[in-house]
Amino acid sequence: MSCLNTAHTRGETLSSMVGVGLRHPHYKEALLGSSSIDFVEVHAENFFAEGGIVPAILDDIAQQYPISLHSTSMGLGSAVGINRDYLQRLKRLSQKVTPILISDHACFTWSNLNGNAVHAGDLLPLEFSQQNLQVMTENVDKVQQVLGRKILVENLSSYVEFRFSNMSETEFLTELVNRTGCGLLVDLNNLIVNAHNFSDESSLQTASQWLQQLPTGAVGEIHLAGYTPVAENELIIDDHSQPVSDECWSLYRTALKQFGAVTTLIEWDNNLPSWPVLLDQATKARSIMSGITIMKNVPMSEEGFLNAI
Amino acid sequence: MQSELDILCRRQEALIALIFSEQSMLENKEEDQMSKGLKIYQNNLLMTAVRALSLKYPVIDKMIGREALSGLTRKLLHIELPASGDWADWGEQLSSLIMTTELYDQHPYLAEIASFEWFLHETARGVGTELNVNSLARLSEQNLKSVFIQLSKTLKVLSFHYPVDEIWMLHQLDENQIDTNELAVLLKEPIELHRIVIYQREAVPCVERLTEQEQAWLIDVLAGLSLDQLLEKYVTFDLSGWLSVAIEEQWLEGLR
Numbered sequence: 050m051s052c053l054n055t056a057h058t059r060g061e062t063l064s065s066m067v068g069v070g071l072r073h074p075h076y077k078e079a080l081l082g083s084s085s086i087d088f089v090e091v092h093a094e095n096f097f098a099e100g101g102i103v104p105a106i107l108d109d110i111a112q113q114y115p116i117s118l119h120s121t122s123m124g125l126g127s128a129v130g131i132n133r134d135y136l137q138r139l140k141r142l143s144q145k146v147t148p149i150l151i152s153d154h155a156c157f158t159w160s161n162l163n164g165n166a167v168h169a170g171d172l173l174p175l176e177f178s179q180q181n182l183q184v185m186t187e188n189v190d191k192v193q194q195v196l197g198r199k200i201l202v203e204n205l206s207s208y209v210e211f212r213f214s215n216m217s218e219t220e221f222l223t224e225l226v227n228r229t230g231c232g233l234l235v236d237l238n239n240l241i242v243n244a245h246n247f248s249d250e251s252s253l254q255t256a257s258q259w260l261q262q263l264p265t266g267a268v269g270e271i272h273l274a275g276y277t278p279v280a281e282n283e284l285i286i287d288d289h290s291q292p293v294s295d296e297c298w299s300l301y302r303t304a305l306k307q308f309g310a311v312t313t314l315i316e317w318d319n320n321l322p323s324w325p326v327l328l329d330q331a332t333k334a335r336s337i338m339s340g341i342t343i344m345k346n347v348p349m350s351e352e353g354f355l356n357a358i
Numbered sequence: 359m360q361s362e363l364d365i366l367c368r369r370q371e372a373l374i375a376l377i378f379s380e381q382s383m384l385e386n387k388e389e390d391q392m393s394k395g396l397k398i399y400q401n402n403l404l405m406t407a408v409r410a411l412s413l414k415y416p417v418i419d420k421m422i423g424r425e426a427l428s429g430l431t432r433k434l435l436h437i438e439l440p441a442s443g444d445w446a447d448w449g450e451q452l453s454s455l456i457m458t459t460e461l462y463d464q465h466p467y468l469a470e471i472a473s474f475e476w477f478l479h480e481t482a483r484g485v486g487t488e489l490n491v492n493s494l495a496r497l498s499e500q501n502l503k504s505v506f507i508q509l510s511k512t513l514k515v516l517s518f519h520y521p522v523d524e525i526w527m528l529h530q531l532d533e534n535q536i537d538t539n540e541l542a543v544l545l546k547e548p549i550e551l552h553r554i555v556i557y558q559r560e561a562v563p564c565v566e567r568l569t570e571q572e573q574a575w576l577i578d579v580l581a582g583l584s585l586d587q588l589l590e591k592y593v594t595f596d597l598s599g600w601l602s603v604a605i606e607e608q609w610l611e612g613l614r
Binding site: 094097098099100101102103105122123124127128129132134135138157158159160161162163165166167168169170171173176178180181183184207208209210211213283284286 | 362363365366367369370371373374375377378391392394395396398399402403406407439440441442443444445446482483484485486512558561562563
């Protein structure tokens with residue numbers, strides 16, 4: 050079952066929708082007035098409570114916006130597998146809100162510590178190896194069977210690299226798509242953060258090359274975000290605390306030229322702006338996406354004007 | 359011989375162990391890329407865990423401050439591992455942790471306040487009750503030995519040495535509005551038990567004080583005494599009055 054490029058909401062094809070991450074301080078404003086966004090993304094775990102006011106809030110949100118469920122704890126690359134209770138909670142939530150998209154990350158979270166089961170509480174990086182690919186394949190297969198639908202898997206920003214990796218991240222993700230039929234959520238900010246932290250070349254160039262290695266039809270969503278600048282030689286932390294960076298906007302244009310219109314989300318989790326500022330970011334993304342779509346019908350020499358958007 | 363899957367499991371465990379390690383990377387001055395990366399994961403873990411606790415324990419956070427809460431969080435991460443994938447499920451053992459610290463010697467009320475806040479948190483997320491009105495017809499049955507009162511699963515009957523509900527309410531005010539004299543009175547050496555019931559009403563947690571008899575009644579109801587046994591034990595108890603409160607406050611699921 051495909052959830053990509055087929056659903057129609059408010060007259061929009063899913064592939065050209067633009068949304069924002071909806072976080073608690075914005076609930077009231079998001080629910081009060083009409084806004085220009087096509088969908089909101091919520092973190093699945095924030096709505097796991099089956100009682101209290103949380104389910105009612107989610108109902109209200111779902112009445113006003115199509116919802117994308119973005120989970121942060123599934124740990125699709127966990128060698129010990131995915132916790133069964135967690136998966137059942139996600140399934141119940143998914144059945145309740147029938148989200149337009151469900152996504153999580155190419156990371157691991159479940160493991161053991163001193164003989165006890167543990168959840169890392171963070172998105173921990175994978176080694177890109179055949180063995181981890183096999184683990185990831187089995188886990189994604191299982192999740193898609195339990196949820197009864199396709200999921201999107203997001204590339205990670207990571208702060209350590211493993212010497213055990215023997216394939217590239219794009220080879221790993223491409224093969225995962227081939228084996229499971231899952232889609233990809235490409236987080237452009239994560240690409241930039243990784244390039245800054247681990248590449249000697251220009252981050253934009255490194256990230257663009259990364260994009261070129263992906264199978265075009267597999268990309269079901271793009272995340273845009275910003276990060277707090279750091280001093281030279283320090284690692285950038287993917288804190289989602291700033292407006293979408295200029296680099297990220299630039300990479301977004303590159304991605305749209307390569308993939309065509311793709312569902313796009315502004316991800317801003319910390320140091321939250323006002324609701325109108327967040328919506329402005331979404332408006333900018335929509336303008337760029339429209340421009341790129343138009344560009345397909347104009348000579349290449351006129352491309353320059355699009356970069357000014 | 360270990361399978362490749364086992365080896366991968368061990369390597370993932372090793373990274374988790376490094377991140378959860380009590381030995382802080384912060385002391386390592388000559389940092390390589392790996393140390394810098396691990397430090398970020400360690401900081402992320404601590405910050406996320408502190409935030410998770412501060413949301414569940416807002417009054418504890420206010421009373422002891424963020425630095426002390428961070429210290430408790432570090433310890434709690436080793437006593438109670440996060441294991442469900444939802445930070446909202448983590449942190450139940452804060453109260454018992456506090457009892458093992460120096461903080462408890464100086465501020466013994468903190469453990470009870472933490473316990474109270476955890477119950478509030480649990481009640482806020484619990485599934486509330488819908489009264490089975492038809493079941494109330496069982497009150498007219500001749501034989502009450504087989505009639506039992508069914509209470510909401512969110513309802514908890516508790517006793518505290520300190521007036522934790524009043525202390526909690528006082529801390530809903532801005533810091534500069536808190537009457538320190540009033541707080542000092544509430545925090546002084548306890549002389550009597552404070553009996554309360556925590557429950558969910560209209561999807562939000564509520565707290566009520568109980569008399570000794572009301573508390574004993576509720577404890578016996580929860581213990582599964584039949585209506586016949588209850589009425590025999592509590593001869594003067596105003597059942598109809600209690601029932602109307604129990605229905606109004608959404609304590610009652612029905613009679614079975």
